[in-house]
Amino acid sequence: VNVYHVSFANNDYASRMYGILCVPKASGKYPAILKVPGAGIRAYNGETERAGKGFIILEIGIHGIPVNIEGDVYHRLYNGALKNYHSFNMDNRDKYYYKRVYTGCVRAIDFIYTLPEFNGNLATFGGSQGGALSIVIAGLDARVKGLVSFYPALCDMAGYAHGRAGGWPHMLKDAKNRTPEKMKTIQYFDVVNFARQVKVPGFYTFGYNDMVCPPTTTYSAYNVINAPKELFVAETTAHYAYAEQWSAAWNWVMNFLKNESKNE
Template identity: 60%
Template sequence: MKKVLFSFCFLLVLLVGSSLGLEAQPAQKLVNVVVSPDRTDWKYKQKEEVTFTVQVFRNENLLKDVVVDYEVGPEYFPVKKEADVLLKNGKITLKGSMNEPGFLRCKVIAKVDGRNYEGMATVAVDEEKIRPTTADPKDFDSFWKQAIEDARKTSLDPKMVLMPERCTSTQNVYHVSFQNERPRSRMYGILVVPKKEGVYPAILQVPGAGIRPYNGMNLGDDVITLEIGIHGIPVNMPQEVYNNLASGALNGYPGINKNDRDAHYYKRVYLGCVRAVDFIFSLPEFDGSTVGVTGGSQGGALSIVTAGLDSRIKFLAAFYPALCDYAGYLHLRAGGWPHYYRNAKPGPNEVETLAYFDVVNFARRVNAPGWYSWGYNDVTCPPTSMYSAYNVIPGAKELHLYLETGHWTYPEQNAAWFQWLKEMYK
């Protein structure tokens, strides 16, 4: 019986991980490029030399006479680059160091039979000393306090439509919507409610980036879950509709009005997360107190934002949060997704506006206990950007590192997340 229960929970974790927008572990390739730091914890101090051992394998043996390109340096700012280096024995040693806190990356591309195979290792350099480069606006709190008060002048006007095809013997599943920051601006989601009479804790799931339908998050029969979309459109339409929006009206949505704090796209998104908590509190099946928030990437960011804005959040779990420390690139270090300034200079009032939406400034205000998890090889949400937020969180926090991961998770990582959530709402 225990084995059956474990198998069910493991499958549930995989399914939930998929709905969180977490990327699956990459498949094994024919040629494997292994980059190994000389310390098992991948942690160093400023000015310490780091030695990377690079090995290129095929059929589990070192590949002789292989040609590689490599670069070594801070994320996105390599200081040493070489192309077409011949490795007679399939192996090379590279060295590097940093004079300030951050992350040092060694990336190697092996070129075999017309194909490129990439490997990397990214090591921490006094990572606990990383601090945000984005300014904390003096009126940050008053701006968001007023925005939430103004949004709540609009009634929730909740609508719930039962989805019989998704219901189970123990759960009711609804397609729901409620008004957000102004009349007829609605948020949509999938609500899962236990059928058994009683009151329950609740989890708000906030989404990763993109435009797509949602299936809802099923964590079991002892908790309410609400999975929301952020774009103000139903979340149960055909995939073609979302594809068209992604290529059309919502293309590049993170950059919409990024020079106007009252019109920036993420303002209604952040307010919609708070309104989602309002909606949860309106449910008769909710226990009136125990509510957490979780998500990955953009959803990791929104988890921190929601906890920073709403003191009703009792706990949060965030995978590799995006939207952290946009201004990093202006200080010659990696900034967070969507990398506004990686390849472009800021326009008038952009830096000032985006400070009101940067996750680091919500992180400064998170007092709820949190579970966080990421890896050092993430190129979508660079670890420098994530640590800039994590290091300023005042609340209780625990960081679960899976060093070699990029913007993806291991099943064991998802299982740890699932277990922590269960412990928090039990």
């Protein structure tokens, strides 16, 4: 597998997205997986082993900074300049932090389409924040053929205003954040709205003890998806997954993309 640290332009002047791209060395055309990240700020190593099975895998960060920095840079950012990034500019839909994230994920698909080794079949894959992004991008971009989502965040975020649990990052749990401006912005970015637009097969998994992404919020998105969907409920899990879930998810997406490629 050839491994690259890559970047590409995003939605604003000098704004870039960064990631680790893994491409099989053998000549040929391959399906692609866009792996989107969970919450936080960190380096990424890429999915070399799974890419070696015949897949282009682009694993991206969302913060517009390189993802191959050594040392404690990410720790300092997470506790400093980017602390609580998920709530930045929440009172303005055009400046809210996740706008550049959502557009950046679409730009990642644009980037994948420039690769000569890509065969046109692409799926998204992620957990928590990444589980949210996996659904969002599949709803936004018709070039996505399938998706995997573990316990998606950003679902039913306004639930707290209606007497039920809201999804991560729980910023509306505090009543003082429920201003008209913030409530309106959240409507534009809630995963449930994008879930309604998903038209492709998906694999979904979560547990019933998850307090980070409560299962009621996950179901709020899952239940409105009008597309083929496979659900793996691991009842006892909280905000984590068993090896069986990871294995089932990777097997699902790999088999799905291989079958899609055979059918063309």
